[in-house]
Each structure stands twice: as C-alpha cells, then as structure tokens.
Amino acid sequence: MVAIPDDSTTKQWYMDHVNSGLLGLLGFMGLDSAEVEASGWTVRAADGREFIDCVAGYGSYNFGHRHPAVVAAVQAQLARMPMSSKLLLNPVQARLAHKLADMTPGELQYSFISNSGTEAVEAAIKLAKLKTGRPDIISAKNAYHGKTLGSLSTTHREHFQSPFRPLIANFGVVPFGDLEALDAAISDTTAAVMLEPVQGEGGIRVPPAGYLTGVREITRKHGVLLILDEVQTGMGRTGRNFACEREGVVPDMLVLAKSLGGGVMPIGATIGTAEVWELFQEHPLVHTSTFGGNELACAAALAALDLLVEGDYARQSEESGAYFLKVLNQLQQDFPDVLAEVRGQGMMIGIDCVSKDACELMIANVIEQQVFIAFALNNPEVLRIEPPLDMPVSVIDEVISRMRIACEGTRQIMEQFSQIQG
Numbered sequence: 098m099v100a101i102p103d104d105s106t107t108k109q110w111y112m113d114h115v116n117s118g119l120l121g122l123l124g125f126m127g128l129d130s131a132e133v134e135a136s137g138w139t140v141r142a143a144d145g146r147e148f149i150d151c152v153a154g155y156g157s158y159n160f161g162h163r164h165p166a167v168v169a170a171v172q173a174q175l176a177r178m179p180m181s182s183k184l185l186l187n188p189v190q191a192r193l194a195h196k197l198a199d200m201t202p203g204e205l206q207y208s209f210i211s212n213s214g215t216e217a218v219e220a221a222i223k224l225a226k227l228k229t230g231r232p233d234i235i236s237a238k239n240a241y242h243g244k245t246l247g248s249l250s251t252t253h254r255e256h257f258q259s260p261f262r263p264l265i266a267n268f269g270v271v272p273f274g275d276l277e278a279l280d281a282a283i284s285d286t287t288a289a290v291m292l293e294p295v296q297g298e299g300g301i302r303v304p305p306a307g308y309l310t311g312v313r314e315i316t317r318k319h320g321v322l323l324i325l326d327e328v329q330t331g332m333g334r335t336g337r338n339f340a341c342e343r344e345g346v347v348p349d350m351l352v353l354a355k356s357l358g359g360g361v362m363p364i365g366a367t368i369g370t371a372e373v374w375e376l377f378q379e380h381p382l383v384h385t386s387t388f389g390g391n392e393l394a395c396a397a398a399l400a401a402l403d404l405l406v407e408g409d410y411a412r413q414s415e416e417s418g419a420y421f422l423k424v425l426n427q428l429q430q431d432f433p434d435v436l437a438e439v440r441g442q443g444m445m446i447g448i449d450c451v452s453k454d455a456c457e458l459m460i461a462n463v464i465e466q467q468v469f470i471a472f473a474l475n476n477p478e479v480l481r482i483e484p485p486l487d488m489p490v491s492v493i494d495e496v497i498s499r500m501r502i503a504c505e506g507t508r509q510i511m512e513q514f515s516q517i518q519g
C-alpha cells in the first residue's frame with residue numbers, strides 16, 4: 098500500500114508539484130486535509146473529520162463508496178487478468194457491450210468503451226461526424242460535456258472556453274428547454290444535437306415535461322442524430338435507470354461514465370445503434386483507446402449494472418429524492434433570505450441561493466458541519482446535492498439539521514455584511 102504522508106507534507110507537495118491554486122481553493126472551503134478512507138456515504142479525512150457525502154464524486158458514487166459487490170468483482174478480475182494484450186478478443190468487454198445493449202433502451206446495440214465522460218463524449222462527436230459526413234454539433238446553453246477540446250466546444254461556459262479558442266468551429270448553441278430555437282438552429286451542416294436530459298453542471302436544470310420527446314421529433318424531422326449525455330443522469334440518478342426512460346425517448350447515441358464504474362473504476366461508454374455504427378464497422382481503427390475496455394473497468398461496470406437492477410437503485414433514488422426535495426423545500430421556506438429555490442429529479446437536486454456570496458457562505462458553512470456539498474461547475478450560484486442513491490431517511494434528516502445550522506450561520510453573516518454596508 099502507498100504510504101500516506103501527513104497533511105502538511107501533502108499540502109506542500111500540492112503546492113510544489115500538483116497545483117497551488119487548487120490547494121488554495123480547497124483550503125478556502127475547509128477541504129485541505131487528505132482523504133484516507135470512505136465507505137457508503139461516509140468519507141474520513143486525515144485530520145479526524147468524518148463527512149456525510151452529498152456530492153458523491155459529482156455523480157460517480159451512486160452505489161456509495163467502495164461497494165463490496167463492485168470491489169469483489171474487480172478483485173476477482175485483478176487476480177485473473179487486469180489488462181489484456183489488446184491483440185486477442187476481450188471477453189469482459191464483449192460481455193459488457195452485450196449487457197449495455199440489453200439494458201439501454203430501444204435499438205441501442207453497439208458500445209465503444211473509454212475511460213472517462215469526456216472521452217465518451219469525444220467518441221460520440223466523432224461517430225456522429227463519421228456517420229453523417231456533416232461537421233456540426235448543436236448543444237445547449239450552460240451544457241457541460243467535458244473539457245477535452247472536442248467536448249469543450251460543447252461545454253458552454255465562457256470561463257472554461259475562452260482561454261482555448263479557437264475551439265471546433267461552428268458548433269451551435271441553443272437555450273435548454275426551447276424546442277422552437279432548436280428547430281430553427283438545425284441546418285444542413287448539423288450532424289447531431291447533444292443534450293443532457295437534466296443539466297447537471299448548468300445548475301440542475303430539469304427541462305419542461307415533453308421536451309425530450311419534442312427534441313426527438315425535431316431531430317427525426319431534420320434527419321440529424323440525437324446524442325443524450327447521461328454521464329451524470331445515468332445509472333439511476335434521476336429515478337430511472339437512464340433519465341431518457343422517463344419520457345420513453347430513445348437516442349441514436351447514449352453516453353455513460355461516472356457511476357458506470359460502480360464508484361471503483363473509471364470508465365466511459367458510447368452506445369449507439371447499428372445504423373450509427375455502420376461506417377465505424379467498416380473502419381474500426383478510426384477511433385481507438387489503449388486502456389478503453391480494460392478488463393478491470395469492464396468487470397466493475399458489469400457489477401454496477403447488476404447492482405443497479407438487483408438493488409432497485411432507481412426506485413430508491415426516486416423515493417429518497419422526493420423526500421429530500423420535500424425537506425429542502427421546508428428549509429428554503431424557513432430561510433428565504435438565503436435559499437431562493439429547490440428543484441431536482443430523483444437524487445439530482447439543485448438549490449438556487451439568493452446570490453453568489455450566499456452560495457459561497459453556504460458551502461463553507463455546510464462543510465464546517467461535515468457535509469460535502471458543492472456548487473455546479475457552470476453555475477456557481479447553485480448548490481448541488483447528489484448523494485449515493487441509497488442514503489436512508491435518517492441520514493437525510495441529519496444532513497438537513499446540519500444544513501439548518503449552516504443556513505443560520507449564513508443568515509447571520511449576511512445580516513452583518515448588510516449592516517456594515519449601510
């Protein structure tokens with residue numbers, strides 16, 4: 098096992114060899130202690146603090162930290178063959194592709210396996226271009242699809258895009274939830290429309306009912322592909338195994354990552370129809386990955402998909418999410434001067450704070466209460482709550498009582514600020 102240095106050494110090494118800015122950011126939020134152990138929804142730090150995890154690796158720990166079924170599957174695979182030569186057939190990857198075809202909706206049939214969300218999105222962008230021969234992808238305002246250059250061209254936040262321009266030219270952007278704008282934006286150079294069924298980093302934005310159905314109709318009408326990015330919404334997070342199932346919408350490509358690895362291994366998957374895969378089958382080497390499809394990650398994903406069904410995680414997410422929303426709405430009514438609005442689907446919940454300052458204070462105060470909470474990457478005025486899907490009501494109640502203390506603290510500081518100001 099790797100020897101864990103004490104906190105002051107870890108901080109020094111972050112300063113000298115990782116990223117001093119990142120260390121500063123974590124320190125500002127009270128998070129500059131090493132993580133030494135985690136299980137379920139509990140994370141322990143080297144300084145002795147024990148946190149309740151309501152971020153779950155930004156949607157990566159739907160089944161909690163270190164789920165024993167996933168750990169056991171990975172250990173068994175590790176003992177047999179962690180990585181293969183890549184020259185012979187890979188039966189674990191084949192089994193995973195077969196299972197994904199079985200579990201994902203409609204005609205989705207073929208999978209390209211990679212190592213992360215952004216890689217899975219890159220594959221979808223390239224396969225859409227390959228299939229249609231057209232250059233452009235349309236995505237939504239505030240979308241988050243990853244930060245490699247192709248994905249970044251569809252991740253619409255100025256702060257992330259501007260230092261890296263020019264990005265891929267002519268990728269379109271439309272307001273999320275607006276069907277008319279989408280209809281008008283599609284042109285004869287459009288290869289695909291790519292959307293998150295519920296925007297995660299955009300601030301947990303749930304679109305109007307019927308939106309995805311409308312998007313499917315419009316993309317069919319124009320003969321362009323529909324890519325649904327379920328990196329964050331997939332694997333039970335929104336109360337369905339895959340969020341697109343709520344409206345029975347079947348995309349041409351579905352993108353998964355994060356919790357697909359069961360919280361134990363990194364993995365991404367781009368799953369498409371036979372039609373989308375046509376030219377890729379003719380030219381199988383146009384898109385490849387050395388580690389994509391490695392046996393360890395595929396074994397973790399197979400265990401995670403089994404768990405999803407056997408543990409009824411989507412139902413747990415729907416029920417616990419409804420309870421969380423109810424008690425958070427009560428909290429919002431008690432602190433309208435701090436929290437403006439609560440919304441979500443399943444265990445994917447966002448809280449609008451009254452201002453960016455209120456959001457920053459809330460994060461610091463909630464973390465002081467030893468609950469992990471974070472802001473949405475494309476929308477720093479929104480607190481996001483995305484716990485493991487099986488968090489019981491008793492733990493949710495404990496989170497709420499700690500958040501209540503944090504709200505009181507935030508209110509007091511905001512009152513002091515406004516007194517000083519005038």
Ligand code: PLP
Nearest residue numbers: 213214215241242243297328329
């Ligand atoms: N797509 C969505 C919807 C995401 O939420 C994320 C990450 O948060 C990504 C893609 C990128 O995933 P990764 O960070 O694994 O590259």
